Every structure is written in C-alpha cells, then in structure tokens.
Amino acid sequence: MVVSIWTLRQGNRAMQAARAFFDGRGYLEVRTRSLRGTTATDAYIESFRTSCVGFPDPFYLQVSPEYAHKIFLASIHCEVPIYEVARVFRNEPS
Secondary structure: OOOOHHHHHHHHHHHHHHHHHHHHOOOEEOOOOOEEOOOOOOOOOOOOEEOOOOOOOOEEEOOOOHHHHHHHHHHHOOOOOEEOOOOOOOOOOO
C-alpha cells in the first residue's frame, strides 16, 4: 500500500479541523483503552479476542468507545461534553 504525503497531510488537516470544531465548543478530548476485559455489549458485533502474558483471562479489542465513555462520565460525577477520535476493531468483513 502506497500512501502519498499529500494524503497524509489531508488526513492531518481533517483531524486538526475536527479537534478545533469540538475544542471551540468546549468539549474535552478523552482517550479510552483499546484493550478491554469484556467484549462488545452488542450481540451482533464480533470482537477480536487476544491474550496477555501473565493474565489467564482473555482480552478484547474495543469495537466502540461508547461504553468506555459512559463509564468515564459516570466516574467524574459531572456533565461535561466529551469526544474521542478512536481506533476501533471489528472482527467481521468490511
């Protein structure tokens, strides 16, 4: 796969614009874990299962940051608008 510098710069500009949009409206950018101890909450989404040395239980790559966002918002006990540019993983055909 060949990616041009132009394509990379366009992607960077798009990310900068998205962040500026949300930052300008008072949103807080958060980062949640990609590796979780539980699978997706949606029965129709297949998760990637993996393991970690020293841990007997499996781990799963996150299919959506939504659940982590809800946990985060509940833990800080205040309503603050958040956003995340996340990488997600689904074990199914595109």
